[in-house]
Amino acid sequence: MHGGNIYQFAAQLGCLPEQVLDFSANINPEQAADFSCLQQVPLTPYAEPQYHLLKQAFKHRYSLPTAADIEPFNGASAAIFALLRYLAPQDLVLYAPLYGEYRHIAEQLGCKLHSINRLVNINADIPPNSTVIFVNPSTPDGQLYDLQTLLPTWQAANCTIIIDESFLDFCDAKSVTQLIGTIDKLYVIKSLSKFYGCAGIRIGFIIAGTQAITSLQRGEPAWKCSSLDMAYMQHALANTNFIDRTRQQTDYLRNLLSQTLRESGLFETIYPSQANFLLARLAQGMDGYQLQQHLATDRILIRVCENFDGLDKFHVRFAVKDERAVAQLERSFANMKP
Numbered sequence: 001m002h003g004g005n006i007y008q009f010a011a012q013l014g015c016l017p018e019q020v021l022d023f024s025a026n027i028n029p030e031q032a033a034d035f036s037c038l039q040q041v042p043l044t045p046y047a048e049p050q051y052h053l054l055k056q057a058f059k060h061r062y063s064l065p066t067a068a069d070i071e072p073f074n075g076a077s078a079a080i081f082a083l084l085r086y087l088a089p090q091d092l093v094l095y096a097p098l099y100g101e102y103r104h105i106a107e108q109l110g111c112k113l114h115s116i117n118r119l120v121n122i123n124a125d126i127p128p129n130s131t132v133i134f135v136n137p138s139t140p141d142g143q144l145y146d147l148q149t150l151l152p153t154w155q156a157a158n159c160t161i162i163i164d165e166s167f168l169d170f171c172d173a174k175s176v177t178q179l180i181g182t183i184d185k186l187y188v189i190k191s192l193s194k195f196y197g198c199a200g201i202r203i204g205f206i207i208a209g210t211q212a213i214t215s216l217q218r219g220e221p222a223w224k225c226s227s228l229d230m231a232y233m234q235h236a237l238a239n240t241n242f243i244d245r246t247r248q249q250t251d252y253l254r255n256l257l258s259q260t261l262r263e264s265g266l267f268e269t270i271y272p273s274q275a276n277f278l279l280a281r282l283a284q285g286m287d288g289y290q291l292q293q294h295l296a297t298d299r300i301l302i303r304v305c306e307n308f309d310g311l312d313k314f315h316v317r318f319a320v321k322d323e324r325a326v327a328q329l330e331r332s333f334a335n336m337k338p
């Protein structure tokens with residue numbers, strides 16, 4: 001199960017999806033480009049098949065080393081599936097808890113899975129020649145890791161390394177893409193839907209060494225990204241003022257959300273986060289499903305994290321949203337008190 005299924009939730013409540021206050025999907029409430037930028041996009045021709053302008057906008061926004069190249073996909077989820085199909089790893093190490101789609105496709109591919117609980121023992125042994133997957137900052141907790149110790153460990157074990165940096169834009173931190181060319185067999189997955197607040201626009205990327213990208217492209221269909229999606233993302237990527245503004249806004253709103261969670265008295269732990277969401281563990285007495293039931297009366301949707309490896313039904317995640325939404329959540333918590 002994913003976050004963000006406002007359609008199913010609305011159908012259960014008998015309301016419209018737009019009436020749901022969705023804390024379950026980690027999407028920036030602000031956008032970097034207005035929808036009106038799509039008015040001039042011609043719909044008759046096929047989209048430009050080399051994705052030239054989109055790639056240019058991406059490379060302009062994220063300066064990449066000369067050894068690196070990129071391949072766009074219709075969302076990072078599609079990129080994850082394509083990359084694992086391409087690599088077809090035998091042994092796959094998942095640093096859990098992590099985004100569920102990695103396990104999903106790995107199981108379909110029949111990979112031998114090794115789960116390392118990064119919250120308990122991040123330095124656990126890894127099988128030699130395996131493929132490792134690490135999400136940084138991690139989901140569903142938002143912790144930003146310094147990978148300086150792990151990277152050499154993985155290299156020493158001759159691993160293929162996949163780092164998912166879909167939430168890195170929210171942090172003032174360096175991307176491992178700078179190490180492509182220095183570290184062999186390094187792949188980076190990047191979603192743009194979170195930071196740019198547009199999960200309905202489907203654009204994500206794989207960033208890797210030039211040869212790896214050329215070889216991966218051979219298995220890719222033509223025109224997998226639409227002209228509308230690409231045009232929108234090009235405009236969003238060009239808005240550089242949006243970057244600092246979003247980071248400052250997210251820090252401010254995350255603190256506000258954290259304070260609201262703390263003052264509710266419902267949680268025993270709120271995990272440290274540098275991303276646009278907070279993971280919290282309920283104090284005994286109420287589980288995440290019961291909390292969701294209470295909040296549903298105010299049409300508030302949250303993410304119960306029981307299906308993440310290493311977490312349980314007392315773990316719940318809240319996306320960072322605007323002040324009005326946080327105030328609504330606070331009122332809803334207050335109404336729960338006996």
Ligand SMILES: Cc1ncc(COP(=O)(O)O)c(C=O)c1O
Nearest residue numbers: 075076077099135166191193204
């Ligand atoms: C860590 C991580 N990677 C990738 C994705 C997929 O993003 P997209 O919307 O680009 O498919 C998600 C979505 O939640 C995610 O949490």
